[in-house]
Amino acid sequence: MDDSHAFYTPNAPIGMEPLEVEVQAPSHPFVVAFHLLFKILALTIYLFGLFVMEGRVSSPFVITFIISAIFLALDFWVTKNVSGRLLVGLRWWNDIKEDGSNVWVFESLEKEAIINPIESKIFWVALIVFPIVWFSFFLKQLFSFTGWDWAILCALSCTLQLANVTGYIKCAKEARKQMQDSLTSFVFSQALSAMTNQNSATTTV
Secondary structure (H helix, E strand, C coil): CEEEEEEEHHHCCCCCCCHHHHCCCCCCHHHHHHHHHHHHHHHHHHHHHHHHHECCECCHHHHHHHHHHHHHHHHHHHHHHHHHHHHCCEEEEEEECCCCCEEEEEEECCCHHHCCHHHHHHHHHHHHHHHHHHHHHHHHHHHHCCCHHHHHHHHHHHHHHHHHHHHHHHHHHHHHHHHHHHHHHHHHHHHHHHHHHHHHHHHHC
């Protein structure tokens, strides 16, 4: 069974620091740098690592594969646990209950005004573009019939990065839905209050 739950920062579970406290800094240059760094390093090692290590190590493919995989894993962790909550005010994770069911948990920042718009654009562009690039390389290696070893690395990259893409898109949708529900509730309460006041005034007259 797949379920989901979304909440704003004030309702964050015990042990999770409030997002609002973490994103109040006007900019996060180091976070932006690391959000891009491991993505770029993994892709660079994949493209040029074999040429650089050829003749210098006994197994250039194995070394290139391992280094690229390490950078991909680091990128997955940084994107999921650091850059998402600091650059766009979103956080997601998947809980597995005792009965074996999966629960997607989404947290969003209530005050979007304190999010830096430039950093937010950088986050989303990098989050979407790099998986597309890796998927194109995966197709290239898959249909070359000689690069299936590299296709495994590309598939690993696509899997890790698409997990973050899926998580953050779900998180953004839940945050938007929660915001729309809050706005609808506010408008309804204001309309109800206005009608009540009008009826009270009519009765008094």
